[in-house]
Amino acid sequence: MKKKLLVSLLSCSMVLGMLAGCGQSAPADSAPAAPAADTASEPAATEAEAPAAEEAPAADSDSGEDVTITFMASQDWIQDAEMELGEKFTEETGIKVDYQIVPSDQYESLLMTKINAGECTDIFGGQSSQFSIVTQFDVEKNAVDLSGESWAGNVDPAAAVELSVDGKLYGQPIQDVSACWAVAYNISLFDELGLSIPTNYAEFCDVCEKIKAADVIPIYECVSDGWHHVCWTEAAVAATQADASYPDALNNNTATFEGNEELTTMFSQLKELADLGYMGDNYMSNEYADAPASIASGEYAMVLYNQGLGAEVNAVDPSFPEDNIGYFVNPLCDNQALNVNYCGPSRFIFSGSKNIDAAKKYLEFMASDESLAYMTENVGKFNQLPFSNAPSAYSDVVQDFYDRYPTKVAVFQASVKYYNPAWMDIGADMSAMFLGEMTPEEVLKDIDKLRAEQAAAASDPAWN
The missing domain is CATH 3.40.190.10 (Periplasmic binding protein-like II)
Structure with a gap:
């Protein structure tokens, strides 16, 4: 499969104001996360003007109401291809996606501030880890149980372990965790x-x-x-x-x-x-x-x-x-x-979101056969996304390495x-x-x- 990497970032909505405490050092339980993979540019750190808690109540996209889900992530986690799929998602469902990209050295501090204030975005990005999703994100309190979603059974078992607590799945992998540094x-x-x-x-x-x-x-x-x-x-x-x-x-x-x-x-x-x-x-x-x-x-x-x-x-x-x-x-x-390392950047739905159903639709869309194939085709580093319905695109050089x-x-x-x-x-x-x-x-x-x-x-x- 011939692959291409989209180098320029699509325009995405950025967070506009900072909470008063965000410029301070992160507390011990909110240190910035490990890296993940890469995009070509580095947007500036921002934060949404209106917290998620003040957003309009969730509405079915067929109702005609204007629904926008917010998605905050570290600068290197959301690929151009995902934002392109986000546009297609909007065309199909009427639900808009507001991507809020934050520099990696500020992201975890900002994320934990918003989670602890109960004002997080509808979807937030976080590093998976069977340890830190409990000690850092407290996903049983702050994230939505996704175990019953249609795509949950397709997540690679090794990746699912790093996103689960007591057998319940709380996150969705974003990137290829088969790759290594x-x-x-x-x-x-x-x-x-x-x-x-x-x-x-x-x-x-x-x-x-x-x-x-x-x-x-x-x-x-x-x-x-x-x-x-x-x-x-x-x-x-x-x-x-x-x-x-x-x-x-x-x-x-x-x-x-x-x-x-x-x-x-x-x-x-x-x-x-x-x-x-x-x-x-x-x-x-x-x-x-x-x-x-x-x-x-x-x-x-x-x-x-x-x-x-x-x-x-x-x-x-x-x-x-x-x-x-x-x-x-x-x-x-x-x-x-x-x-x-089966840990990697993942999508979590904030338990306090007013748009949980719309956010679930986005995750379902991203885990579809078509979306996984598109991501694999258009992101150079994605050779095998951690889903059973994702295609494999290992080149001979990469396979020889493994x-x-x-x-x-x-x-x-x-x-x-x-x-x-x-x-x-x-x-x-x-x-x-x-x-x-x-x-x-x-x-x-x-x-x-x-x-x-x-x-x-x-x-x-x-x-x-």
């Missing part, structure tokens, strides 16, 4: 320089050194977005491989991040990659949205990305073939396991409590580490502190 590389450049896919950290450094010697910047990194550089920590699967009981020990508060040998190595090696110049001079100010163009230009050779980069680079430069982008796992800590790594290990976002909600705070600490203001050991110590704060807010007995 891996090192995407320019195949022709590797061939030209006689480079092979590295199988450990030392080989990765050797590859970077040879690329740098060819006057190409080895790695495109974009710390300024606040979240992308944290994706390198998915190499923490090495700690799970070293001790399969480690995630459970973290969840039971009988182990810490501080002092773990694999995690200390992971952060130290990442800092070393920057210090050796393998990320170039502008890695602190680069932006994630510019990654495809930076690879297409030949200025950079590699970037940590999902398995849709080939299509995105091709969209920037049609002379750059999609299959000229290959992938290998993040080799920090000599990792050779595939980092799997086949190369038979060992699969769950990332900490899915296996460790309170890690995902602390993502942006971890990113801030890592930025300080790159600047020499914190050591890897101090970053790990602060992760323990952040998790303890989250646990206290959740009244977790393991921390009491």
